[in-house]
Amino acid sequence: MADSKPRGSSEPYKSKNPKYVDLISRGVRGPSPAGTLTFIGLRTLDIPLQYALLGRGLGASLLMKLGLTPISAQPAFRTGFTAIDSLGLPLPQLIMLLMTVGGAMRHYYWIGFLSNEKFAVKSALAMTVYTSLMNVIGSILITSAATSSINSTWRIPRIDLPASIVIGFAGFLLGTLFETGSDHQRKVFKDKPENQGKVCTVGFWKYARHINYGGYVLWRSAYVLAATGWIGALATAAVHGSDLGTRGVATMDEYMSFRYGEQWRQYKAKVTYKLFPGVY
Known part of the structure; x- marks a missing residue:
């Protein structure tokens, strides 16, 4: 299926919505x-x-x-x-x-x-x-x-490290995998001539429409978890998750609807989760 709009032009996509914020052209x-x-x-x-x-x-x-x-x-x-x-x-x-x-x-x-x-x-x-x-x-x-x-008094035996640091480091690695891994999968998909003009629906993209955003929220929160513990991590997750789950998703949804039209609407109907599979 071809793009509903041209793949590229000399001008970036411009929205009429004042809440549309995107650092990428x-x-x-x-x-x-x-x-x-x-x-x-x-x-x-x-x-x-x-x-x-x-x-x-x-x-x-x-x-x-x-x-x-x-x-x-x-x-x-x-x-x-x-x-x-x-x-x-x-x-x-x-x-x-x-x-x-x-x-x-x-x-x-x-x-x-x-x-x-x-x-x-x-x-x-x-x-x-x-x-x-x-x-x-x-x-x-x-x-x-x-x-x-x-x-922290909650420590991992033998290595004598706070559990928040160990779990935070593991969460950082997992979030990085989701963010960078999904972006890598999309590039591999898009680089194939037969996939030109198609929405990427393979790999991590089968489970959430903006899984890379979800990965970002996870590793960013995990970083704070390693630094200061659970309260800071939950606050970070709430702030970044709310921002990307609303403004970020809305911004990308508008652009993807412009570019892919009906194909994007079908993808949204099939992949209902936005950031985290089974959660949101």
Whole structure:
């Protein structure tokens, strides 16, 4: 079935709905060197920033200036790998930094291999600043004695780690799988000539119409879970889930209806869940 509208043009899709918000130039294909370099550069700079907050005293210094108490000093975790051990981070902070690096790698893969549409510098700035801000909040929360999940009494035996950190890390990996895995499946599907002009209905897309958004909500909430525990994670899930489940879904639904017409309506009738299979 062919697209109900052309696949691409010189102008992005423009909605008449004032609530339509999309950082991607939907329908406009082509390279975006300035936006891509801005995005990659700022996402890369986030890694040393989070490292400074977690392990170089910046987070503790900021807390003390605010009159708050940082967590007690902990011994560095040793892995036997010089590159990792040289960071001098305790295991909880090392896990947080690994999630920061993993998030950056996910974005590198998305902008370098999965995204085909124009990506403006202002969009790159908005996405990277917001991501770094959320990561900073996580790094501060795990560094503060009042909010850190490190102080949790519910711990995993033998490894002596708070359950919130272990479960948070697992949730981060699972959410990343859903978000990046679904985007990868869609690209593989779309790259096949016989699938041009078709809605992707394979893989994760068989179970929820915006499974990539669901994956984002999961890993973002899991990151906060690892930093500060269940209350922060539930609050994060509520805020991001509400935003993407309403504004985000409505924005994409409008564009997909414009592009695919009846094909998209049939897909919605068949796949009733929006973000999470069996839940919402």
